[in-house]
Amino acid sequence: MQIVIIGSGNVAYHMAKAFTLKSIPIAQIFGRNEKELSKISEELHIPYSTDHLEEADLYILCVSDHSVEEVSKIITKKNCLVTHTSGSLPKEVLAGEYRKASFYPLQTFSKSKELEYEKIPFFIEAENEEDQKILFDLASKISEKVMESNHEKRKYIHLTAVFACNFVNHLFSRAKEISDSQDIPFDYFLPLIDETVQKIHEIEPKQAQTGPAVRNDVRILQLHEQLLKDESLEIYKTMNHSIQKMYEL
Amino acid sequence: MQIVIIGSGNVAYHMAKAFTLKSIPIAQIFGRNEKELSKISEELHIPYSTDHLEEADLYILCVSDHSVEEVSKIITKKNCLVTHTSGSLPKEVLAGEYRKASFYPLQTFSKSKELEYEKIPFFIEAENEEDQKILFDLASKISEKVMESNHEKRKYIHLTAVFACNFVNHLFSRAKEISDSQDIPFDYFLPLIDETVQKIHEIEPKQAQTGPAVRNDVRILQLHEQLLKDESLEIYKTMNHSIQKMYEL
CATH class of the missing domain: 1.10.1040.20 (ProC-like, C-terminal domain)
Known part of the structure; x- marks a missing residue:
């Protein structure tokens, strides 16, 4: 499965790092802030881009709540799964014709702070059981605490x-x-x-x-x-x- | 200086242990609960008694707030310093003719829990500068954080x-x-x-x-x-x- 992370902030960095530590390859980290992207890229050996979004099966949006909707529009591919990482937004805020999901890590992140990823709870919501399973299995490789949750929960x-x-x-x-x-x-x-x-x-x-x-x-x-x-x-x-x-x- | 600790609960145990770790000898640990006293005595190699209170220069009462006044009456010696370890009582609650003080460690204690004594703040109040200095120096051997404080504070x-x-x-x-x-x-x-x-x-x-x-x-x-x-x-x-x-x- 080809995975792309979108964003260059604290959540993007820690997501990329958590995946990399578990040998789950990230095809690209995509964003606007080249300085931050190049730092993450160098540390974790992940290709980055600010203008060409790589084809992927799964896009993980790690951007602030108020940017999720706008940023979600840059993904024009249809046959793919797109997830945000926000605790307070419904998955429907994602504004494309792809399958939508929420992949929410319950933690505050700062780049300078080391975290025990296996202790971070992940809450998962998807449109169908297959996507739910994909995200559940992915989160379970990082964390011991993975749970389904809808927007209401x-x-x-x-x-x-x-x-x-x-x-x-x-x-x-x-x-x-x-x-x-x-x-x-x-x-x-x-x-x-x-x-x-x-x-x-x-x-x-x-x-x-x-x-x-x-x-x-x-x-x-x-x-x-x-x-x-x-x-x-x-x-x-x-x-x-x-x-x-x-x-x- | 001859020091006696009165009490057999969590505070008494940790006080005795903190002193012992810093090679400050405790002449006796005195109380009613022989079972607890003998356990502390065995672990820390301090003599204990339930009936004969040793002569001392300093008595440290490590008993619950509602027992302080009553227990303080068992010290009949006059030329000595007596301190309680309560955060909410004035030193005047001590009911003898000795010099009175408060020696208050700001921490919750349980016997099963190891503590870093040097991190525990001690608040000291005495009747005169000499006693203040005795208690300040003593607390400073245990903790990095020692401060004067009156009952108001x-x-x-x-x-x-x-x-x-x-x-x-x-x-x-x-x-x-x-x-x-x-x-x-x-x-x-x-x-x-x-x-x-x-x-x-x-x-x-x-x-x-x-x-x-x-x-x-x-x-x-x-x-x-x-x-x-x-x-x-x-x-x-x-x-x-x-x-x-x-x-x-």
Whole structure:
């Protein structure tokens, strides 16, 4: 099967690298940014082009969400499979007469950061069982965690990630405001944060809950509310209310 | 300096171990639970007792918050320094005629878990500069991160930890509810969560923020609100509001 990767960013680089490490040949890496393409090409020994798109059986679009539709139009071939790598777009956004699919790796990518590809979950959606199998088998060569998912399911995957990553990061921002206000270096909290996350690798988060809300320590809860204001106070109340509801306190 | 540790739980064990690894002799480990004491004693080669408290210059109470006051009464010696290891109690809770202090390691401890003691921050408070120096020097032999802190400051340390650890864990619980509802294994999100936390070891959380709220993606925000209800919807709104306030969106 002839595979072409379209894009020259972080996702394109890591996809190309993950395939190459598993000896799956990539026929071409195609994009606009010649500087980035030539770097990837040199490191991974994959031909690149900025103007002539190679014939392929499978095109993997590794471009930003808002470019997927436009870039998908450059593939004029009909008898081929084209997939995007976005978590938030339906496969129908692809704008050609080829077979369409979604091939979504659940991870944040940066070029400088080494990743364990076998740990990255892949979510697959295709138009028919044959394409589904092609993509499932391909992802399974890279990763131990491959799952079918339609667009509806990907909405919930994205939502889960918003809670577990985006909101978690914002809590770190608000926590840092509090420690900054007292000249306590925020990096003093990193070992405790690391332990908090390590714990949920071993036990369910619901079992791991600690803190004043879950032990219904009214004295501490009231004291903390007096130390807070504005958005941080709102977060404090909302989170404690949610904790106490979850544990029926 | 003659040091005695009082307690037989997780904190007592790790304190005794951290001192022992740095060749700081512990004269005795004292407590009620003979089984636990004898295990610690055997592993670390420290004498233990359940009835005869050894004479010491420094007693370190490693007992739960609600026991500190009561246990502190068993020390009848006057010319000595006594410290608790609690983050939420003032040093004045110690109920004897000795010099009082707080020696607070910011970490969660479990006996089965190896810890890098040099990374654990210690917060120190004492009645006078001499005692402050004794405890500061002692903590500095174990850890690279030692800081003075009074009871007022420890309140904010605790509050920061509530945001950065307790609330973070609760977000994991709510995230898992969402992924469970779609039969998506929550451990699929662990690599992404690990990356999220790894990132704030390198850049400030405020710089690391991603997601629909910070890019003001109104379409996604509305879609997500339709997928949520009750406490999770409240969290979703409160967190997004706070994110948008922080970035002035």
